Amino acid sequence: MAAPLxxxxxxxxxxxxxxxxxxxxxxxxFVAALEGFADPTVVxxxxxxxxxxxxxxxxxQALKERFCTDIVMIGPVKRPSMLALRPDAEGLRLxxxxxxxxxxxxxxxxxxxxxxxxxxxxxxxxxHDILSDVLGPAGLLTATAPDATAMADVQRGAEVLRFIGPxxxxxxxxxxxxxxxxVEAVEGTDxxxxxxxxxxxxxxxxxxxxxxxxxxxxxxxxxxxxxxxxRNAHKAGLRGIAFEAGNTILSDRAExxxxxxxxxxxxxxxxxATGDIA
Numbered sequence: 001m002a003a004p005l006x007x008x009x010x011x012x013x014x015x016x017x018x019x020x021x022x023x024x025x026x027x028x029x030f031v032a033a034l035e036g037f038a039d040p041t042v043v044x045x046x047x048x049x050x051x052x053x054x055x056x057x058x059x060x061q062a063l064k065e066r067f068c069t070d071i072v073m074i075g076p077v078k079r080p081s082m083l084a085l086r087p088d089a090e091g092l093r094l095x096x097x098x099x100x101x102x103x104x105x106x107x108x109x110x111x112x113x114x115x116x117x118x119x120x121x122x123x124x125x126x127x128h129d130i131l132s133d134v135l136g137p138a139g140l141l142t143a144t145a146p147d148a149t150a151m152a153d154v155q156r157g158a159e160v161l162r163f164i165g166p167x168x169x170x171x172x173x174x175x176x177x178x179x180x181x182x183v184e185a186v187e188g189t190d191x192x193x194x195x196x197x198x199x200x201x202x203x204x205x206x207x208x209x210x211x212x213x214x215x216x217x218x219x220x221x222x223x224x225x226x227x228x229x230x231r232n233a234h235k236a237g238l239r240g241i242a243f244e245a246g247n248t249i250l251s252d253r254a255e256x257x258x259x260x261x262x263x264x265x266x267x268x269x270x271x272x273a274t275g276d277i278a
Contacts, residue, residue: 002025002027003067004027004067004068005019005068006071006072007030007031007071007072008032008034009034009042009074011039012042012075012224012251013039013251013252014127014134014249015031015074015075017134018130019031019045022130029047030046030062030066030068031046031047032051033049033051034050034051035051036052037076038050049062053077054086054088055088056088069121070125071124071125072124072127072130073219074127074220076188076224078188114219114220124219124220126218126220127222128249135247135248135250136243136244136245136248137245137269138245138271139269141253141268142261142267144266146207146266146268150239152178153176153206153207156175157173157175157209157242158242158270160173160209161173161213162211162272165211168213169184171189171210171211171223172184172189172210172223173208174193174196174207174209176204176205176206176207177206181199182199189208189232193229205237207241208240208241210223210225210241210242211223212247222247223244224250224251225243225251225256226255226256229241230259230263234263234265239266240260241267242268243267243268243269244272245270245271
C-alpha cells in the first residue's frame with residue numbers, strides 16, 4: 001500500500017477533491033485542516049485533525065506519526081501578520097530557517113517553505129499531481145465567445161499582468177474597453193470583483209484576466225477559479241473570464257461552465273508562453 005498522502009487544507013472544495021482522488025487511487029489520506037479556513041463539510045469524510053495556522057510543530061508531528069512523506073498544500077489561506085500567527089516553538093524554528101522570506105512577498109515565502117519542508121523529509125506535490133483534470137485547458141470552454149472588443153481587453157489584461165507579475169503583486173486584473181479597472185492585490189480576486197460596479201464604465205462590460213506570476217511556485221500557489229468566481233464576475237457586470245491554460249486550477253469545471261453558460265459569460269483558456277494570446 002502506498003504511503004498516506006498528507007493534505008494541508010485551506011478553504012474551498014479542492015482539499016476534498018484531492019483527498020477523494022488519492023483514495024480512489026488506493027492511497028490513504030490524512031488532512032491537516034487549518035482552523036478558520038478549511039470547511040468541516042469538505043474534510044469531514046476523511047481522517048483529519050484541525051490545527052491553528054501557527055501550530056507548525058503539531059502539524060509536522062501529526063504528519064510524521066501517520067508516515068506521510070508526500071504532502072499537498074491546497075486551498076486559500078489569508079496570510080496573517082506574525083503577531084496573529086502565534087507560531088509554536090517549531091513554527092518559530094521554521095520562521096528562523098526561512099529568514100527574510102517570511103516577511104517578503106508570497107512567491108519568496110512559499111518557495112522558502114517548500115525548501116524547509118523538503119529538508120525536513122517531506123516531498124511537496126501540487127494538486128495537479130493528484131488531480132489529472134484540474135488544470136484549465138487552452139481554448140473556449142463555453143458557447144458564449146468573446147468579440148473583438150473583449151479579446152482586446154484580454155490582451156490588455158495579459159500585458160498588465162506580465163508587467164506587474166515580477167513584482168509579486170497579484171494574479172488578476174479587470175479591463176473594460178482598454179481601461180484597467182482593478183488589479184488584484186492582497187484582498188484576493190473575489191474582493192477585487194466586488195469593487196468593479198463602483199468603477200465600471202457604461203457600454204460593453206469588462207473581462208477578468210488571471211495569469212500565473214513569472215517564476216510562481218506551481219505546487220502551492222497556482223491561480224484558481226471556481227463557481228464563486230463566475231458568480232462574482234456576473235455580479236460585477238463582466239462579459240467573461242480569461243485564464244492561463246495549463247497554469248490555472250479550475251476547482252469545479254463542470255459547475256463553472258454551467259454557471260458561465262447560464263450567466264452568458266465566456267470562459268477562455270489562453271496561452272501566454274510566447275507573449276501572444278492564442
